[in-house]
Amino acid sequence: MKWAVIGTWKMAYDGVCKAAEILEKGGIAAEAVLAGCSDGEDNPNYHSVGLGGRPDRNGRVFLDGAFMDGDTLRFGAVAGLEGFRSPSRIAYALKDEDANNFLAGPGAAIYARAHGFEERDNVTAEGLAIWQKEKDRLRSLSAYDGHDTICFTAKDRHGTVCTAVSTSGLFMKEYGRVGDSPVAGCGFYADSLIGGAAATGMGEEIMKGSLSFLACHLMEEGKSPMEAANEAVWRLDRRLRQKTGSCRPMSLICLDKEGNYGVGTNILFPFAYACEGQKPVLLIAEPADGKTIIRNV
Ligand code: SD4
Numbered sequence: 001m002k003w004a005v006i007g008t009w010k011m012a013y014d015g016v017c018k019a020a021e022i023l024e025k026g027g028i029a030a031e032a033v034l035a036g037c038s039d040g041e042d043n044p045n046y047h048s049v050g051l052g053g054r055p056d057r058n059g060r061v062f063l064d065g066a067f068m069d070g071d072t073l074r075f076g077a078v079a080g081l082e083g084f085r086s087p088s089r090i091a092y093a094l095k096d097e098d099a100n101n102f103l104a105g106p107g108a109a110i111y112a113r114a115h116g117f118e119e120r121d122n123v124t125a126e127g128l129a130i131w132q133k134e135k136d137r138l139r140s141l142s143a144y145d146g147h148d149t150i151c152f153t154a155k156d157r158h159g160t161v162c163t164a165v166s167t168s169g170l171f172m173k174e175y176g177r178v179g180d181s182p183v184a185g186c187g188f189y190a191d192s193l194i195g196g197a198a199a200t201g202m203g204e205e206i207m208k209g210s211l212s213f214l215a216c217h218l219m220e221e222g223k224s225p226m227e228a229a230n231e232a233v234w235r236l237d238r239r240l241r242q243k244t245g246s247c248r249p250m251s252l253i254c255l256d257k258e259g260n261y262g263v264g265t266n267i268l269f270p271f272a273y274a275c276e277g278q279k280p281v282l283l284i285a286e287p288a289d290g291k292t293i294i295r296n297v
Contacts, residue, residue: 002276005036005273006153006255006273007150008148008151011148012040013282015036015038016036016280018035019035023154023156030067032162034088036150050085054169057135059131064166065088065091065164066182066184070190075095077102078102083121085120086166088164088165088166090115092164104178149166149199151187153190155192155196155258163188165188166181167200184213186207186211187203189213195254197211198212198253201251202248212254215262224260228262229263230262249266251267251271259275265287268284283296
């Protein structure tokens with residue numbers, strides 16, 4: 001197929017529609033994945049990304065974002081960024097730097113301001129109200145339902161694969177906490193010779209297995225995207241259970257260089273997919289006996 005795009009969670013459906021339109025018209029993968037992320041970042045009803053993102057313990061919204069170009073392996077990433085509209089687009093700009101591609105906290109904000117990126121207070125009244133209600137109740141951090149990272153991987157007509165991700169990270173995270181999302185190989189990866197992958201869920205688990213790189217590596221070794229995503233997630237799930245007795249939620253999307261998708265997850269996980277000749281669809285992946293099965297919504 002000439003193009004394809006996959007996105008995480010139900011909230012990626014609109015973004016996948018926008019990305020599909022771009023790719024169908026001949027647009028490039030970078031443009032498609034950024035359009036997907038922007039859709040999430042600007043929608044205050046998605047409480048885990050951009051505007052209206054979940055606050056940290058102190059009631060402030062800090063964003064993480066990343067972009068990777070599979071033609072060059074160039075990537076950019078920001079972590080703990082406060083007060084800007086689009087971490088994914090700032091990450092996209094950072095990929096063109098010779099060094100300093102991954103910036104955190106005030107350094108990321110200084111870069112974004114110097115490069116004219118739009119500033120925005122991402123704390124909304126609704127986000128703050130949820131924080132007020134939960135702040136004394138919540139004891140442990142979890143990647144629970146409704147707290148999700150938006151991730152897109154796309155392949156365009158030129159054969160370029162790109163991945164972009166955007167998130168406010170875990171609700172009630174400590175000041176300075178960074179998850180997997182902006183960490184190359186963990187939250188995202190892309191190599192046009194192989195495909196792309198991105199992760200969502202408990203960053204502290206995902207980073208233990210470098211899930212996105214692992215899925216790409218497994219595809220390079222000849223596994224289908226479905227086999228690769230499954231094996232990456234369940235290999236880590238089993239290892240963590242063996243070592244610690246438990247494994248927290250994690251889900252992985254991937255796309256091979258032909259545009260076929262794969263998903264691995266140890267929880268119920270909706271995702272959206274579109275490709276040449278196929279309208280965007282919302283699908284559900286679910287765990288079943290150490291494997292992932294996909295069904296229509
Ligand atoms: C993190 N992986 O910050 C992100 C959060 C997430 O579903 O994806 N939640 O650890």
